[in-house]
Amino acid sequence: MRRNELSAEEEWFIESMGLFFERQGVPRIGGRILGLLLLVEKPLALGEIVGLLRVSPASVSTNVRQLQASGLVDPASVPGDRRHYYVFNSAGWDHRLELAVSAMDALGQLCQDALALPELRERHKLREAVEFCDFYREELSGAAERWRVRFARRTGTQSSSPSARQRRNATR
Template structure:
């Protein structure tokens, strides 16, 4: 089915499904489900959306939207914008939100590796078998961090080519 053939109802169903899917993904990643739903709404629609419209469209309380938007802003995923003559806040997807997500993942992996490295320094030389296992675990985090850094570079180069 092409976009031209798609009914507004069919597109609305796809949109609703996407919003719910991203909410569940966010929840699996330890974020509030509503934060994922807000993010999905902004991704799918691609518009600047008012605080009130987000609450209405997602059918959740303003308090939930306030908490979710603050969390997403703090993570560099959405941006709060104002409109002249409007008293309420508006939100849009941040510039480079996926790069920001990956930077947070890289920082978390680096912190984990550093914590494991502290244990390696403390291990006595008389425990090489333990050191090897702990070192392999640290190496896992190092490799994951390098993979995420490569992904960030790929995102940057993909963006610069457009």
């Protein structure tokens, strides 16, 4: 990839990522930004992203903030340059797993709270939902741990570092 244009293959991948993430509830431009950042080796300035994707600066800025909140994009700096740069954060995959675990915690708790109400105590589908949430949360937690070990081996980082969830729970 040259810094000012994309190949047909790169454009295909970026557009496919946009469509994929759109189906996941992320704005298409967010998926396109992720696709672009997955392809580049160096940080990209906001203006470079705008130019390569041919979209508005406001759209890129808004979506980059959302991607930063999700843990998949990090800000970066280039010495001597005051522009805002961004990179794909590979550790963000771990954050995505943690978000899924948190979602199952919240859904399971909601169903348990409903079962505590006299009118809803005997609803078997609510009990099934709680059981599913427990099962899915356990599976996701195991997957997150296996990913951390694999990622640590690949990157040479400490596999014993606490997960986002463990850090969050330690502060409570």
